[in-house]
Amino acid sequence: MSQTHFRTCNLCEAMCGVKMTVDSGKVTRIEGDRHDPFSRGHICPKAPALADLHDDPDRLRKPLRKSGDGWTEVEWDEALDEAARRLLAVQTQHGRHAVGAYIGNPTVHNLPALVAGPELLRGLRTKHRFSATSVDQLPHMVVAHAMFGHQLFMPVPDIDRCDYMVMLGANPLVSNGSIMTAPDFRKRFRAITERGETVVIDPRRTETAKDASRHLFIRPGTDAYFLFALVREVLHQGADLGRLESVIDGAEKLGPLAEPFTAERAERATGIAASEVEAIAGKLLHHKRAVIYGRMGVCTQRFGGLNAWLLVVINALTRHLDEPGGAMFARPAIPALDLTGPGHFGRWRSSVRDLPEFGGELPVSALAEEIEAGAIRAMVTVSGNPVLSTPNGAAVDRALSKLDFMVSVDPYLNETTRNADLILPPCSPLERPHYDLVFHALAIRNTAKYSPPLFETDAPHDGQILSGLLRRLLQGRHGRLDPRTLKARAMEAMPVERLVDLGLRFGPYGKGALGVKPAKLGNKQLGPKGPLSLDVLKDHPHGVDLGPLQPAFPDHAPRPRIDLAPVVFVQDVERLDHADRASDNGATSNGQMTLIGRRQLRNNNSWMHNAPSLMRGRERCTLLMHPDDAERLGIKSGAQAEVTSRIGNVTAQVAVSDEMMPGVVSLPHGFGHHRKGTRLGVAEANSGVSVNDLTDPAAVDELTGNAVLNGVPVEVAPA
Ligand SMILES: Nc1nc2c(c(=O)[nH]1)N[C@H]1C(S)=C(S)[C@@H](COP(=O)(O)OP(=O)(O)OC[C@H]3O[C@@H](n4cnc5c(=O)[nH]c(N)nc54)[C@H](O)[C@@H]3O)O[C@H]1N2
Ligand SMILES: Nc1nc2c(c(=O)[nH]1)N[C@H]1C(S)=C(S)[C@@H](COP(=O)(O)OP(=O)(O)OC[C@H]3O[C@@H](n4cnc5c(=O)[nH]c(N)nc54)[C@H](O)[C@@H]3O)O[C@H]1N2
Ligand code: SF4
Ligand SMILES: [Mo]
Numbered sequence: 001m002s003q004t005h006f007r008t009c010n011l012c013e014a015m016c017g018v019k020m021t022v023d024s025g026k027v028t029r030i031e032g033d034r035h036d037p038f039s040r041g042h043i044c045p046k047a048p049a050l051a052d053l054h055d056d057p058d059r060l061r062k063p064l065r066k067s068g069d070g071w072t073e074v075e076w077d078e079a080l081d082e083a084a085r086r087l088l089a090v091q092t093q094h095g096r097h098a099v100g101a102y103i104g105n106p107t108v109h110n111l112p113a114l115v116a117g118p119e120l121l122r123g124l125r126t127k128h129r130f131s132a133t134s135v136d137q138l139p140h141m142v143v144a145h146a147m148f149g150h151q152l153f154m155p156v157p158d159i160d161r162c163d164y165m166v167m168l169g170a171n172p173l174v175s176n177g178s179i180m181t182a183p184d185f186r187k188r189f190r191a192i193t194e195r196g197e198t199v200v201i202d203p204r205r206t207e208t209a210k211d212a213s214r215h216l217f218i219r220p221g222t223d224a225y226f227l228f229a230l231v232r233e234v235l236h237q238g239a240d241l242g243r244l245e246s247v248i249d250g251a252e253k254l255g256p257l258a259e260p261f262t263a264e265r266a267e268r269a270t271g272i273a274a275s276e277v278e279a280i281a282g283k284l285l286h287h288k289r290a291v292i293y294g295r296m297g298v299c300t301q302r303f304g305g306l307n308a309w310l311l312v313v314i315n316a317l318t319r320h321l322d323e324p325g326g327a328m329f330a331r332p333a334i335p336a337l338d339l340t341g342p343g344h345f346g347r348w349r350s351s352v353r354d355l356p357e358f359g360g361e362l363p364v365s366a367l368a369e370e371i372e373a374g375a376i377r378a379m380v381t382v383s384g385n386p387v388l389s390t391p392n393g394a395a396v397d398r399a400l401s402k403l404d405f406m407v408s409v410d411p412y413l414n415e416t417t418r419n420a421d422l423i424l425p426p427c428s429p430l431e432r433p434h435y436d437l438v439f440h441a442l443a444i445r446n447t448a449k450y451s452p453p454l455f456e457t458d459a460p461h462d463g464q465i466l467s468g469l470l471r472r473l474l475q476g477r478h479g480r481l482d483p484r485t486l487k488a489r490a491m492e493a494m495p496v497e498r499l500v501d502l503g504l505r506f507g508p509y510g511k512g513a514l515g516v517k518p519a520k521l522g523n524k525q526l527g528p529k530g531p532l533s534l535d536v537l538k539d540h541p542h543g544v545d546l547g548p549l550q551p552a553f554p555d556h557a558p559r560p561r562i563d564l565a566p567v568v569f570v571q572d573v574e575r576l577d578h579a580d581r582a583s584d585n586g587a588t589s590n591g592q593m594t595l596i597g598r599r600q601l602r603n604n605n606s607w608m609h610n611a612p613s614l615m616r617g618r619e620r621c622t623l624l625m626h627p628d629d630a631e632r633l634g635i636k637s638g639a640q641a642e643v644t645s646r647i648g649n650v651t652a653q654v655a656v657s658d659e660m661m662p663g664v665v666s667l668p669h670g671f672g673h674h675r676k677g678t679r680l681g682v683a684e685a686n687s688g689v690s691v692n693d694l695t696d697p698a699a700v701d702e703l704t705g706n707a708v709l710n711g712v713p714v715e716v717a718p719a
Helices: 049-055 076-094 105-109 111-124 138-148 185-195 223-237 242-247 251-258 263-270 274-286 304-317 364-372 393-401 462-478 483-493 496-506 534-539 567-582 627-633 681-685
Strands: 002-008 017-023 026-032 064-067 070-073 099-103 129-131 164-168 197-201 214-216 290-294 345-349 356-358 378-382 405-409 422-424 445-448 544-548 592-598 622-625 640-644 649-656 664-668 712-718
Touching: 017 049, 026 049, 076 099, 076 378, 076 405, 076 422, 076 462, 099 111, 099 364, 105 111, 111 378, 111 462, 111 483, 111 496, 129 364, 138 304, 138 345, 138 356, 138 567, 164 185, 164 223, 164 274, 185 197, 223 251, 223 263, 223 274, 223 304, 223 567, 251 304, 251 567, 263 274, 263 567, 274 290, 290 304, 304 567, 364 393, 378 462, 405 462, 462 483, 496 534, 622 627, 622 640, 627 649, 627 712
Parallel strands: 099 129, 099 378, 164 197, 164 290, 197 214, 378 405, 405 422, 592 664, 622 649
Antiparallel strands: 002 017, 017 026, 064 070, 064 422, 345 356, 445 544, 592 712, 622 664, 640 649, 640 712
């Protein structure tokens, strides 16, 4: 007898609704849920891999303890007791900051981990916290904090209502969108191209660029010159703050700051003709509904902070901030801003290189050097693979291997967790409840959906592991009956569904747990079943639609005023002003090129290469190169090339393609599964090389500390 189960795919930001057919305890079919009001039947090739993941024989089912050269399975209580005891021992001997933590990307897609993770981090009381944020969206968070007063209050492009979209450094046709939760981006983007115009600015003519009205090549790492020239041009043509004029401070500072950054100067730095700047500024001003948007490619480069700031500035100066069709703010059913504090910046700094914390985290580019310097002697990693995903992964690997103790919460024995003394594997995503606490806050439409666990299990989910560890730490530190221990014990016992219910009831579409808070429904489309609670969502297994984005200012923003020129960004402008004068852009040798990264539809960062359904087909870890460069270097498509950076070298198969800007090469990240001692049968057979064996931890955006993953100087030669 087959059953049907509806849930949200938790693999990327897009939150696609999936329909699963289950036969005798096994998922036999995964397809798009046509009745999901947000994704309307769309899925990508990764959704079926949810079944691969669940059935993967390499996925760990029991905790592992390192013993000699091998691993032995241990019971859960024993493993958690040991982890707590050894972490406390390190803190007792070397101080509380001697324990570090790294939190990886899948945590954000994991309801129980999102609830328990922050508590554990607080309980560790260490300033050595790291996460994937500083190889990703850190600049956007610094901007949100400085301009709007909360690190998670990030504008998203209202793509369903916009007629003119300019996009830099993002490839949502492949990534399915980031800080822009938009299932079936392709369809939504094509609709903009049809009703208006879309422009993609990228050193590679990407899948998204091919679907756009226009594509412009840009020299990697130079976007800030282009964006500043746009600001200047908009000001010259006649900026308009629109409805927000009365709440915006600092606009008058922009003119003098932008003045030196002419379109001609931008042309020299970026390769984009000065006339384009003028035209794009004119169109942004002219269109009633328009937006400029940028992501990974503009964040993970040397001016990531300035780029993220200038994007908001341009939207504001062209009256598209907080306006339909422009850059808007979601109003999620469970208020996401409550997940963290508003943020802080530079309260402490890393000990070796003096890099600033943001929101309690240090840049991960500093991780290896802090371990090598003895500042960190034990690590906790949770759903992270920094050996493949952070700069100079090989150095991270070496540093992790020298720790006194390491515990990893992870379902795989992989490149990072092989360095652990204990691996604590959570149950599969199909065995835990799901609600997207974060991505509803970054969505292009307000919706809500709850997915109950599909399968029952005795294995703990991430939340139970993390809160079990926290309780043991507190018990070891303060005793069994201390109020802090008792609180942690209560947290551990609290079903996470209960927290979802409370969040919904107290949220903007709920009516309060006791019915005391007046219901303020954002949208009538909710129908007669509102106000929201967990029961209402359970009655709507495809999810509920809460309508298009609504203006947030002044009543629904974390603070009523916007600072358009925060001092941290203003101070960084001088660095930009110097950079193009200091460097000569000419190549000094024949093989000197600039390296950028890319994503592929069948990858998910570093960790889904063990799914057989995703790994079929030809080699994907290829070095893309323009035909002129290939000819000059005497390299043919399919041949091997050696790529060397200041950090290391890798050899990859070349794919010659005129979609690359001349002088720029591209390698995907997340590969490099050749390291010894992992247990990833399928991935090891398709190992590829790691681009992060080339990226340089010394290269960070000096303002935010974000890693420079794009625009890496390399030397390419036939292998
Ligand atoms: N299939 C798949 N989807 C994913 C992921 C995945 O691994 N695979 N990862 C997920 C995650 S964690 C994230 S954060 C998102 C990221 O989502 P996106 O930001 O949309 O994805 P990227 O493909 O990294 O896009 C970066 C683009 O920047 C370009 N670029 C590089 N350097 C520069 C530059 O200097 N200037 C400009 N203008 N462009 C530049 C690159 O060519 C690339 O096209 O994707 C998510 N979705
Ligand atoms: N050069 C270069 N480097 C990059 C990027 C790039 O574009 N270029 N992109 C960066 C970006 S945007 C990101 S977000 C980072 C990602 O960096 P990370 O978050 O460090 O790495 P992932 O590859 O996402 O690995 C996720 C880990 O979580 C485990 N995992 C998966 N599901 C679960 C779960 O449910 N629970 C637990 N406990 N563990 C789980 C996996 O086994 C794996 O070990 O990589 C960054 N690195
Ligand atoms: S785009 Fe693919 S991976 Fe992302 S949520 Fe949808 S089905 Fe899942
Ligand atoms: Mo990411």
